Amino acid sequence: MPEKQLRIEKVAAMRKILSEIPSPSNYTPITDALQRAIELGEGEIASTLKSLNSMPQSTMVFDNPVLNRASVHCDGGNITLNIRSFALRGVIRESEIVANQLSPASIIFTGLFGRKPKKTGDDLDEEAMLDALINRKFYRFRRVSRESVLGIQPIIHQIAEFVRAFPESGPEEVIQHFSTLRKIHHTKHRIPDRGINEERLSGSLLIEMIATHMENVALGAMSVYMRHLLRKTPNLPAQALAQQTNRIISREQKAGKTAFQTCYSLLLGRHASGVECNILERMGAIQIHHGSAGSSMVARYLATLHTSKVSDFYVASQMTLDGDRHFGAIHDMTNFMNQIEPLTPKARDEAIRKEVIGGGIPTFGHPEIAAAGRSDEIQQDPRPAIYLQLLFRAIDSNDIILSDRQHKRLAIAQRIYQIAFVEGVIKPGREDAAPLRLTPNTDFGAWCVQEGLDIYETDRTLLTYVFRGFGWMMDAREQLQLKIIRPVIPAHPSIVPKPIKDDSIIPDLVVDNHNRLASGNAFIAH
Numbered sequence: 001m002p003e004k005q006l007r008i009e010k011v012a013a014m015r016k017i018l019s020e021i022p023s024p025s026n027y028t029p030i031t032d033a034l035q036r037a038i039e040l041g042e043g044e045i046a047s048t049l050k051s052l053n054s055m056p057q058s059t060m061v062f063d064n065p066v067l068n069r070a071s072v073h074c075d076g077g078n079i080t081l082n083i084r085s086f087a088l089r090g091v092i093r094e095s096e097i098v099a100n101q102l103s104p105a106s107i108i109f110t111g112l113f114g115r116k117p118k119k120t121g122d123d124l125d126e127e128a129m130l131d132a133l134i135n136r137k138f139y140r141f142r143r144v145s146r147e148s149v150l151g152i153q154p155i156i157h158q159i160a161e162f163v164r165a166f167p168e169s170g171p172e173e174v175i176q177h178f179s180t181l182r183k184i185h186h187t188k189h190r191i192p193d194r195g196i197n198e199e200r201l202s203g204s205l206l207i208e209m210i211a212t213h214m215e216n217v218a219l220g221a222m223s224v225y226m227r228h229l230l231r232k233t234p235n236l237p238a239q240a241l242a243q244q245t246n247r248i249i250s251r252e253q254k255a256g257k258t259a260f261q262t263c264y265s266l267l268l269g270r271h272a273s274g275v276e277c278n279i280l281e282r283m284g285a286i287q288i289h290h291g292s293a294g295s296s297m298v299a300r301y302l303a304t305l306h307t308s309k310v311s312d313f314y315v316a317s318q319m320t321l322d323g324d325r326h327f328g329a330i331h332d333m334t335n336f337m338n339q340i341e342p343l344t345p346k347a348r349d350e351a352i353r354k355e356v357i358g359g360g361i362p363t364f365g366h367p368e369i370a371a372a373g374r375s376d377e378i379q380q381d382p383r384p385a386i387y388l389q390l391l392f393r394a395i396d397s398n399d400i401i402l403s404d405r406q407h408k409r410l411a412i413a414q415r416i417y418q419i420a421f422v423e424g425v426i427k428p429g430r431e432d433a434a435p436l437r438l439t440p441n442t443d444f445g446a447w448c449v450q451e452g453l454d455i456y457e458t459d460r461t462l463l464t465y466v467f468r469g470f471g472w473m474m475d476a477r478e479q480l481q482l483k484i485i486r487p488v489i490p491a492h493p494s495i496v497p498k499p500i501k502d503d504s505i506i507p508d509l510v511v512d513n514h515n516r517l518a519s520g521n522a523f524i525a526h
Contacts, residue, residue: 013124019203022089022114024481025057025492057482061111061474062289063087063491066379067499070507072514074422074437081380081439083510084369086290089114090495095505097285098386101278104260104285104467105131111289111474112206131258133207137214138259142222142246144215147185159219160241163226171220171462172318178219179311186309196313197306198480205310206473212310213469214259216318221266221466222249224459228269231456260284263466267455275399276453279390283449284463286386289471290442293368295320299472303479317472318465329443332362334457337409352416356425356438363444364420371441374424374434382506384445385513391452392516396525406451410523413448417517452523 030052037046067085071078086094091110096102106127109117117126145154155178162174186193194200194208225248226241245266252262252271264272264280272280299317307313322328336355340348355361365372370379394400402410417440419425424435450460516522 010124013120014129015203017113017124017126017129018206019201020113021202021477021481022060024478025060027058027490027492027494029058029490058490058492059478060114060492060495061089061478062471063090063496064290065496067497068382068504068507068510070380070511072511073518074424076424076435077376079437080377081507081510081514082370082377083380083382083507085382085497085506086286087491087495087497088289090492090497091116093497094286094382094386095500095503097282098389098509099505101282102285103127103131104281104288105134105258107285107288108134108470111470112477133210134214135259137211138218138262139249139253141215141218142249146181147188148181154242155219156222156242156246157238159222160226160238160245163223163230163241164238167227167230168458169223170458171224172322172465174223175216175220175318175465176315179216179315182215182311183309193309195306195308196303196310196476196480202477206477208310209313209473209476213314213473216314216469217259217263217466220462221263224456224462225266225269227456227459260466263462267459267462268453269456273399275390275394279387279394279449279453280463282390283387283446284467286383287442287464287467287471289468289474290383295468295472296475299475300479303476304483313476314469314472317469321461321464321468329362329441330447330460331457333413333443333447334460336362337412341409341412348412349415349419352419353425356420356436357427361416361420361438363447364416364438364440366441371439372436374436378437378439380439380510381441382510383442384440384448385510386506387442387445387449388513389509391449392513392522392526395452395523398525400452402452402523403454406454407521407523409451410448411521413444413451414517414522417444422518 030049034046034049034053037043037049064084064086066082068083070081070083072081073079086092088107088111091114092102092107097107106117109127109130112130117130119125142156143154145152146158148158158178158181159174162177163169166173183193185191194205196205196209222245225245229236229241229244248265248271249262252265257265260281261272261277264277267280268276295317298320299313302313302316340351343351352361356364359365366379366381369381371381372378391400395402420438421440424437426433426435446464447460450463516526
């Protein structure tokens with residue numbers, strides 16, 4: 001077959017795959033319960049259930065039940081950790097990501113299409129296809145020109161001017177600013193916005209969502225790198241910022257780096273080593289669709305409203321992460337660390353205990369799981385341990401060498417863990433009660449890893465945004481099929497994970513992480 005014909009057939013096959021939508025859920029617990037209440041003559045129950053009948057189906061995307069249990073030693077005895085699990089489409093678990101080092105493209109493909117990628121008989125590698133699409137949308141963006149207050153200019157130059165004017169702006173502010181300019185450019189030049197709605201071809205919509213998201217990722221990542229340059233050379237002109245940023249992106253692309261791997265280098269302000277890429281990639285991969293219920297709800301709600309601009313879908317979902325949970329928790333941890341770092345060890349411990357008693361200790365506890373309590377059982381988010389494992393391994397092998405200040409700050413983070421969970425706190429007036437203990441959430445692990453990699457404080461939200469955006473795409477695609485606009489959505493039974501015999505990867509990892517943080521200096525080589 002002629003090469004041109006092969007290429008045409010391959011493009012047609014790719015379009016067919018991108019148009020594929022997973023089957024919607026047929027599990028209707030509210031509707032079924034309502035029907036049963038009517039049959040039993042339970043009018044009051046039926047009336048209550050009718051008010052919930054706007055939630056007829058359940059999600060087929062994500063579930064997060066307690067799946068594993070482990071016992072750890074804390075001051076005063078043993079504590080049973082009820083470890084929350086992860087199931088994306090009922091197909092991928094956390095333990096598989098950890099054990100098999102699944103690529104982001106493989107995980108994203110599974111979430112978008114409800115099955116693992118495969119290689120077809122016509123030599124089409126579905127994982128490589130999606131990876132190439134993501135990379136293409138990311139790398140092409142630095143050559144794009146668009147409307148600004150000074151007329152049409154290359155985007156990369158506009159970012160440089162913005163960073164020069166606002167050098168302490170975080171990546172989220174840069175994304176939001178340029179999303180507005182994107183809308184203005186489309187309006188002025190009468191570029192039609194087809195938005196998000198069920199009338200659109202699913203493949204076309206998915207491509208636009210990926211393109212828009214990767215533009216935003218590029219905006220945030222390039223701005224992060226430019227701020228690195230300015231911290232080294234404060235008077236560096238915008239033209240030089242743009243040129244040097246373009247240079248490192250070109251170098252990474254020529255080296256065969258994926259868009260995600262190039263983002264790691266931009267985030268670090270230099271070429272990211274293989275070890276650093278692995279650490280950041282695991283942390284990002286786990287965050288593709290794990291938690292962030294508030295941003296998921298916003299994504300679903302905007303899809304239901306038939307959002308007129310795809311760009312708005314991402315900005316609104318992202319702004320939810322700017323709240324006191326998640327992005328806010330990471331920033332709060334930094335602020336708290338900066339407050340207590342100058343104190344004496346004794347005064348620092350007192351400040352930590354006071355914050356725990358007040359219920360405001362950052363990166364600990366969780367609004368949706370029982371991550372706080374006085375009993376000998378407590379729920380545990382496994383993500384901090386999953387993130388920290390590779391950092392600890394790199395420290396032990398001397399692949400990562402921490403500075404004195406990093407050692408000090410990470411030792412303080414370890415002390416927060418010991419006080420909040422290992423020791424617990426006694427509230428005034430409850431001296432006879434068991435101590436209150438809080439387990440860390442995902443942001444504790446994310447903060448510690450990024451502190452260990454010396455990522456600048458204002459930039460520690462970018463990685464979450466890069467990967468969480470693909471989770472929003474999964475939410476939107478399901479929402480266009482089923483109108484589910486509740487913050488907590490029961491999962492379809494078919495995607496709820498079942499315990500796997502002898503699969504101890506996650507509980508072993510959680511216990512090892514606890515033992516390391518509970519005693520000694522966790523962040524020196526073992």
